[in-house]
Amino acid sequence: MLNELKKSLITAVWFMFLTFPIMVIKVNTVYNTIVWRWHNLIYIGVGAFFGSMIWRWLHYKKTHISERNIRERLKNGLQNAIVDNKKVLYTLIAVAVAFTFAFPHMSNAYQINIMTTALMYVVLGLGLNIVVGLAGLLDLGYVAFYAVGAYSYALLNHHFGLGFWAVLPIGGALAMMFGIILGFPVLRLRGDYLAIVTLGFGEIIRLVLENWNAFSFGPSGISGIDRPSFFGLTLNLSQSMTALYYLVLGFAVITIFCVNRLQNSRIGRAWLALREDEIACQAMGIDKTKTKLTAFALGATWAGFMGVVFAAKTTFVNPASFTFLESAIILAIVVLGGMGSILGVILAALILILLPEYLRAFSELRMLIFGGSMVLMMVFRPQGLISNVRRKYLFDKMNFGGEKTNEAK
């Protein structure tokens, strides 16, 4: 016990030391003086001390559980109880659906706007989840496809007056094309190399948009993009925000449906196999090239759709919206959620996008909390919030059929 206290104490001191420059020293640039905020140090120390106690306790519990029989753990795990138990699962889904549908009627324009953004990130996260989570291809340039979608709508609307619904499939298709264009040269690359090339690709797209003034209007971007029309209705701003919310919600639902079907299909299993072991995957008769390209193309398509939605939502696009940070956030959603887990990605997207909004009060600490929680996640739950549960098959001994008991979310 004393040992535990000592460990927590050391952690606390470490945190105090590490955060000292950001949390305690504040330079007042107006008067050129330094403000020493010693009270912050105390908060950090006490917080880190108890935080580390709690973490260690959780960790202890976790390792303790893992010593038990695996199947017993499977039965007992809350997450599995939820996913395995259809009643609980459907109730939860019903509540979530009811809430999301009722949401615009219970909140103001600001809330709706934030929620729409969060849902867009759910879709983006699920799209990238195909590439990173399922197929295991580390893509750091995902935002490029988002940009392709956004600029397709912005440019086609600006030059030809094309409407949202006409451009939506075009944006998706163009992004898919770019996905394949990126896919081909990186087919031979893995891991770090793949990450670097995709990162470069994302930056190239952004730089082109920034510098090719004649094409993309450079850093100043394109404004005055039309909002989506809905059945020819004339909507005021707030109505149109609500409509957009439902549009994105619909998108999210369709995406969840699609990704869920994909991951339990022949193609989805091939992606997983590719992620798990590339050589074994090929030796089992899977065409690596095709499998990778499908993953890239499909992942990109979703980003393209969301790009079009993004342009329609903000009515303004410029290259600053498509920086690496954006890719990093989407990637963080996938990693935090648990590679390949749909439920995890949804949760992570909501947490990562909503929390900072509601934590504006602590805006100074926002990035710190963000970074800190990511590090803690990696240490204590590297498999993500919700680990991917694979579909279970139930076989009737007499009747040889492929009945399923549940579908993994």
Place this chain on the structure above:
Amino acid sequence: MKQNDQTLPVLEVKGLTMDFGGLRAVDHVDMEIQNGEIVALIGPNGAGKTTFFNCITGIYTPTSGDIIVHTKFGEKRINGKKPNQVTELGLARTFQNIRLFPNMTVLENVMIGRHCRTKAKVIGALLRDPGTRKEEKDAAAVSYGILEKIGLTHLANEMASNLPYGAQRKLEIARALATEPVLLLLDEPAAGMNPQETEELTGLIREIRDQDKIAILLIEHDMKLVMNLSDRIYVMDHGQRIAAGTPMEIKNNPEVIKAYLGEEADA
């Protein structure tokens, strides 16, 4: 579908050579495997056996030589073909260092083997049309049937990484069988197994040959298993084929004895 004529060859290898820079890991090796045969490939560590497998299964492109597979479509030279194409033509393998898909269930591991015998595309996966549903159901049923044969059904929904070692080796075989091979290549299938497991494995391999009419080429160090099972044995040392013949002939071959004794003297 499979040729039952015992005299037809499944695989012909002529003068197979594989260089790694200056190192000649496989040196002009010839081999011929008939339908329904169990053939063993033995030799000291580093002899080039695994490299030979890797060349045949498309993981390496051999420096020279011919690899010819006799399929129902006729003869096919498979040098330089991709591993998945080779598998499609009917050669399936296991790995010396187990290479399962750890975060997939046991059943899904086997279902991966069905990939090259099924067709569903993205559209099918999304729409789940009757054709796709039937294909999925069949894939699951066939895979389950293979697990039944191998004796792993009780673990079907377990993650592959949770399996004990012996079961992992068996699962590799199950996965390979799901690709409907005409020739099964096993790289040290009994490595790390206890005597009882090895006994079971021997029975299983024989069953695969007798019931499924699949020819088998296996690399193995367990001499009891090799002598029990094999119709013929090839011996490699330093990349070269130093002997070939029936178990009886190999046992008494002075070259072979020298290679093995020499290895022991070195060690």
